[in-house]
Each structure stands twice: as structure tokens, then as C-alpha cells.
Amino acid sequence: MVRGFFYALNVMAAELNEKAQILDPSAIQRAITRIAHEIVERNNGTDNLVLIGLRSRGVDLARRIAKELTLIAGTETPVGALDVTLYRDDLDKVGPQPVVRKTEIPFSINEKRVVLVDDVLYTGRTIRAAMDGLIDLGRPRLIQLAVLIDRGHRELPIRADYVGKNVPTSREEQIQVLLTEEDGEDRVVIVEP
Amino acid sequence: MVGLIRKDLLSMQELASDDIRLILDTAESMKDVARRDIKKVPTLRGKTVINLFYEPSTRTRTSFEIAGKRLSADVINISTSASSVTKGEGLKDTGLTLQAMHPDIVVIRHPAAGAAEFLARRLAASVINAGDGAHEHPSQALLDLFTIREKLGRLEGLKAAIVGDIAHSRVARSNIDGMRKMGIEVRVAGPQTMLPRFIERLGVEVFTNLDRAIGEVDVIMMLRLQTERQQAGLFPSLREYSRLFGLTAERMKAAKPNVLVMHPGPINRGVEIAPDVADGPYSLIPNQVENGLAVRMALLYIFAGGGQAG
Numbered sequence: 134m135v136r137g138f139f140y141a142l143n144v145m146a147a148e149l150n151e152k153a154q155i156l157d158p159s160a161i162q163r164a165i166t167r168i169a170h171e172i173v174e175r176n177n178g179t180d181n182l183v184l185i186g187l188r189s190r191g192v193d194l195a196r197r198i199a200k201e202l203t204l205i206a207g208t209e210t211p212v213g214a215l216d217v218t219l220y221r222d223d224l225d226k227v228g229p230q231p232v233v234r235k236t237e238i239p240f241s242i243n244e245k246r247v248v249l250v251d252d253v254l255y256t257g258r259t260i261r262a263a264m265d266g267l268i269d270l271g272r273p274r275l276i277q278l279a280v281l282i283d284r285g286h287r288e289l290p291i292r293a294d295y296v297g298k299n300v301p302t303s304r305e306e307q308i309q310v311l312l313t314e315e316d317g318e319d320r321v322v323i324v325e326p
Numbered sequence: 327m328v329g330l331i332r333k334d335l336l337s338m339q340e341l342a343s344d345d346i347r348l349i350l351d352t353a354e355s356m357k358d359v360a361r362r363d364i365k366k367v368p369t370l371r372g373k374t375v376i377n378l379f380y381e382p383s384t385r386t387r388t389s390f391e392i393a394g395k396r397l398s399a400d401v402i403n404i405s406t407s408a409s410s411v412t413k414g415e416g417l418k419d420t421g422l423t424l425q426a427m428h429p430d431i432v433v434i435r436h437p438a439a440g441a442a443e444f445l446a447r448r449l450a451a452s453v454i455n456a457g458d459g460a461h462e463h464p465s466q467a468l469l470d471l472f473t474i475r476e477k478l479g480r481l482e483g484l485k486a487a488i489v490g491d492i493a494h495s496r497v498a499r500s501n502i503d504g505m506r507k508m509g510i511e512v513r514v515a516g517p518q519t520m521l522p523r524f525i526e527r528l529g530v531e532v533f534t535n536l537d538r539a540i541g542e543v544d545v546i547m548m549l550r551l552q553t554e555r556q557q558a559g560l561f562p563s564l565r566e567y568s569r570l571f572g573l574t575a576e577r578m579k580a581a582k583p584n585v586l587v588m589h590p591g592p593i594n595r596g597v598e599i600a601p602d603v604a605d606g607p608y609s610l611i612p613n614q615v616e617n618g619l620a621v622r623m624a625l626l627y628i629f630a631g632g633g634q635a636g
Contacts, residue, residue: 216355219367219397219627230631232348233355233624269364 155300155308156321161281164297165194168279169201171295176246179206181274183242185213187251187263188234193314194281195250213238215249220262242271248295252310254280257291282321284308334446334453335629337462338503346508350472352624353617359396360619370399373430373630377403378420378445379456380436385591385615386456386465390433393622399430399630417441421448430630434458452629460494466590467500469621471508473613474545477586482509487539489571490549490598491520491560497590498549502528515539516549516571519560536571537580546581547588548573551598564597574600578608586610 156164176182179202186195192214202210216234224230249263260278267273279295284302298321302308306325313319332340341349359367375394379387387403394401415423417436421444424432429451434442439459446453457463475481486505492498492514505512506529514525515533526532533539540546551567561567573587587599587609595601604611 219355219359219369221369224369224631228631230628233352233627235355236358265368269367270362 150324150326152306152323152325154320154322155282156298158319161297161319161321164281165197166201168295168297169198169205172198172248172277172279173202173205175277175294179208179210181244181246182248183211183213183240183245184248184250185215185238185242185267187249187259188214188216190310190312190315191249191251193312194252198250198279211240213240215263215266217259217262217266220266222258222262236266238270242267242273244272244274246275246277247273248277248279250279252281253308254278254283254293254296255286257287257289260291261289281310282308334442334455335464335625336442336446336453336455338464338467338500338507339462341464341504341507343507346468346471346504349468349621349624349628350475352628353468353472353620356623356627357617357620359623366396366398368398369627370394370397370630373399374428375399375401375431375433375626376424376429377401378424378432378434379404380406380434380441381457383435383456385618386435389615389618390456390622390626393619393626396619396623397626399626417444418448421445425449425451431626454625454629457496459496460499461496462500463496464500465618465622465625466497467504468625469614469618470501470547470588470590471504472621473588473610473617474586476617477610477613478544481505484545485511485513485543486545486547487513487515487533487543488547488549489515489536489539489573490551491555492516492525492549493520493522494552494555495549501547502530513539513543517561517567520555536573536577540577540581540585542582543585544582545586545588546573548599550590550592551594553594568597572596572598572600573603575602575606578603584608588614590614
């Protein structure tokens with residue numbers, strides 16, 4: 134019985150109708166490869182670079198980007214996992230408290246170039262929470278943001294540095310990112326009630 | 327929406343094993359926070375936690391206080407020696423006064439069994455029972471379960487012996503319930519006068535001999551001997567009690583070599599537990615205190631949202 138907010142969202146999403154597929158497996162792969170190349174280009178290599186994925190699909194994406202970075206630059210880029218639940222601004226509004234999962238960043242982020250990785254960028258509130266969380270862990274040299282999907286409707290002055298695909302949506306629609314690691318398949322779809 | 331939908335935490339009895347697992351998992355994440363340079367997260371900003379303690383307490387009160395502060399809640403401590411309670415105010419009126427201040431969580435420790443429930447029925451705030459008489463002390467049982475799980479990696483299938491004054495111990499009662507729910511086989515041991523009648527109905531094995539009780543178990547949980555019980559005639563002398571039920575290095579030979587020793591504190595050194603056992607390598611007593619903080623952060627986090635579930 135006791136799962137949380139994200140579980141509930143998934144259950145709700147499962148009852149929605151699929152409207153369109155935005156990315157198929159090879160398109161997801163291409164987007165990840167392109168983001169990895171852009172990261173290397175923008176940061177002049179991978180020195181001092183770390184990837185931090187937001188639980189849970191952001192972590193899977195961060196690991197995939199890290200693999201690409203190894204192919205491109207030949208060095209391993211550390212990957213951490215950040216859970217932003219304790220920093221959310223809507224804990225009063227979501228009813229039962231969402232489950233807090235572990236933050237696992239087994240390296241110092243001080244003076245590092247941190248690339249935050251998430252699956253969907255929407256209101257920007259999750260990223261705000263993530264930046265607050267990161268800054269409690271240390272003082273990065275800079276923070277950049279990579280997302281697989283940017284669906285618009287920002288409520289905060291936040292933008293992504295690396296975007297897999299921009300997808301104009303209405304607020305009623307939902308974006309579902311499915312990844313093999315969590316869901317057994319790779320695809321991104323728009324669903325609506 | 328799914329979640330732990332309950333306003334108050336009054337007893338282990340009302341928690342299902344899934345609830346317990348959720349609390350322990352949340353506590354694991356909270357433990358990470360306590361090990362960082364910046365040991366504070368903004369989660370309970372603007373929430374008020376009142377610690378209402380009618381009995382002396384160091385570790386429980388401090389640990390709830392620090393837990394609240396780490397989560398950015400405003401924590402107010404009311405201890406009875408410095409409040410209107412000394413002027414004869416009853417629990418009901420204190421409760422109504424607190425209600426008027428709109429706290430989000432009230433943590434209560436009281437010498438009377440049922441006090442937490444009494445308050446919970448009268449307050450809109452979530453009430454967390456931090457010990458009510460000889461009834462329950464759920465946060466202690468949860469931190470004990472957390473400590474065992476952390477050390478041994480599981481709970482299911484373990485054996486534990488709880489030793490001491492079972493009849494008057496809220497720690498024993500909460501632990502028996504919690505352990506049984508998590509699949510731990512529980513033994514209790516103590517002088518006949520300190521074992522409640524029909525205790526075996528709780529699904530525990532009863533021993534009046536320490537050596538036999540601690541053979542084959544994975545965990546030995548010693549209880550504090552409340553020395554005032556001597557006046558009630560439950561045991562003849564401290565020395566007698568200590569000789570029969572005190573855990574010493576010598577007695578430990580009857581147990582498995584890697585057995586874990588726990589004690590909720592405060593310890594009567596040399597009475598129920600010998601100093602070299604309490605400070606020994608198998609002692610989890612310092613872990614229990616550290617984990618108490620993480621578990622109480624988890625409880626404050628979970629129950630701060632519990633009141634508005636719907």
C-alpha cells in the first residue's frame with residue numbers, strides 16, 4: 134500500500150490514453166549521443182565533469198550519457214543520483230508524503246562542472262529543488278542542465294543547456310518517458326485523459 | 327493517492343509491516359542527511375513541532391528536537407517542571423492550549439498509558455507517542471528494528487531475546503509487536519514476577535533462565551531495571567537480580583559468538599548489563615542512539631503530511 138506520489142502518478146498515467154509517440158528507441162539513442170557530444174564541446178572535454186541524475190529516470194539517462202562520454206573522451210565520468218523530495222515546494226499540496234529515496238553522490242562536487250540530468254523539463258520546480266539540494270552538498274564550479282524532453286510551461290526562470298527534443302504540449306497532456314532500466318522498453322509518448 | 331494515511335503514531339500495534347518498511351526505508355535516506363556537512367534540509371519549513379514531556383528523558387527528547395531542526399521545523403520543548411503543569415493543569419487543558427497554537431506535530435511522553443491517544447483525539451495535530459506509561463514506545467521499537475536491519479541486512483527469520491522487566495516495559499511491548507510483524511522470532515526472559523501473565527499469547531517464547539534464553543539468538547535486548555520496582559517487592563535485591571539476569575562477558579558465552587547486544591538506555595551499569603558488555607564490540611548501543619535521530623526524522627517527515635491525507 135505505501136508507495137508514493139510517483140507511484141500514484143504512474144498508476145494514473147497507466148489509465149491514460151496514448152496520443153502519440155514522440156521518440157522511438159533509436160531516436161532516444163541519437164538524442165543521448167548528441168547531448169554527450171554537446172557536453173564535451175561546451176566544456177572543452179570532460180575534465181572536472183560530473184553527471185548527476187534526478188531519481189529515477191534521470192539517473193538512467195545520466196548513466197547512458199556517461200557511457201557515450203567514455204566513448205568520445207576516453208575517460209570515465211562519475212555519475213551520482215539525487216533525490217529532491219526533501220527540497221520540494223509542494224509537500225503541503227500532494228497529500229501523503231512522497232517516498233524519500235536515497236541521494237547517492239559518492240564524490241565531492243566542489244569546484245566540479247555538474248551536469249544535472251532529468252527526463253522531462255516542465256515547470257522547472259524540480260530543477261530548482263535539485264539546485265538547492267546540490268548546493269547543500271558543496272559548491273560546484275557551475276551547474277548545467279540536460280533533459281531528454283523539454284515540454285514548456287515554465288513557472289521559474291530556468292532553461293536547459295542540452296535538450297533531446299522540444300515538445301510543445303498542453304497542460305492537460307502528460308509526457309511518459311519509458312526506459313529499459315525501469316520500464317523494460319525505450320520510448321517517449323504523449324498521453325492524455 | 328496511496329501512502330501512509332494516518333494522523334497519529336500511537337503504537338506499533340496499528341502499523342502494518344509495509345508501514346514499518348516505509349518508515350525504515352525513509353530513515354535510511356534521512357541518515358545520509360545527518361552525515362553531510364550541511365545537516366539541514368528545508369523539508370518542514372514553517373511546520374511547528376511541540377515536544378511535550380511529562381517524564382524526564384534525554385535521548386528521546388533531544389533526538390526528536392534535533393530531528394525537527396534538521397528538517398527545518400520550529401521545535402518547541404515543553405517539560406512539565408517548567409510549565410503550567412506544575413500549577414495543576416490537566417492533560418486535557420494543556421492539549422486545548424496547545425491546539426490554540428496550531429502545531430503540526432505534538433510529540434508526547436507521559437507516565438500514564440493511553441495519554442497519547444487521549445491527546446490525539448483532542449488535537450488536529452499529528453500526535454507521536456514517545457512513551458506512555460507501560461504501554462508503548464513505538465519510535466524506540468522502530469529505531470531498534472532499523473539498527474538490526476542495518477547491521478544484519480534483514481529482519482525476517484532472525485531470533486531475538488528481550489531480557490528484564492517485561493511487565494513494566496513499553497520498550498518490550500512495542501518491540502515484541504514490531505519484531506513479530508517483521509518476522510523475528512521473539513523470546514522474553516526475566517524473573518517470574520516481571521513476566522506478565524499470558525505473555526505467551528503475544529506469540530513469544532518465555533524463559534526464566536538467562537543462559538537458555540540467549541542461546542541461539544541473533545540479538546539480545548536488555549531492558550533497564552527500574553530500581554523503584556525493588557520497593558514493590560518484585561525482586562529481592564539489585565545483587566540478586568544482577569546475578570540472575572545481568573548480562574556479563576561470562577554469561578555471553580552461552581550466546582552465539584557474533585550475537586548483537588542492545589539496550590534502550592539509560593543503562594544501569596553493573597546491574598542489568600556489565601560495563602565491558604555495554605562497551606564491547608558486539609554492543610549496538612551507540613548505533614541505537616545515532617539511528618534514533620534518523621528514524622525520528624523519518625517519522626516527523628511522514629507524519630507532517632499525514633494529517634491532510636484524503
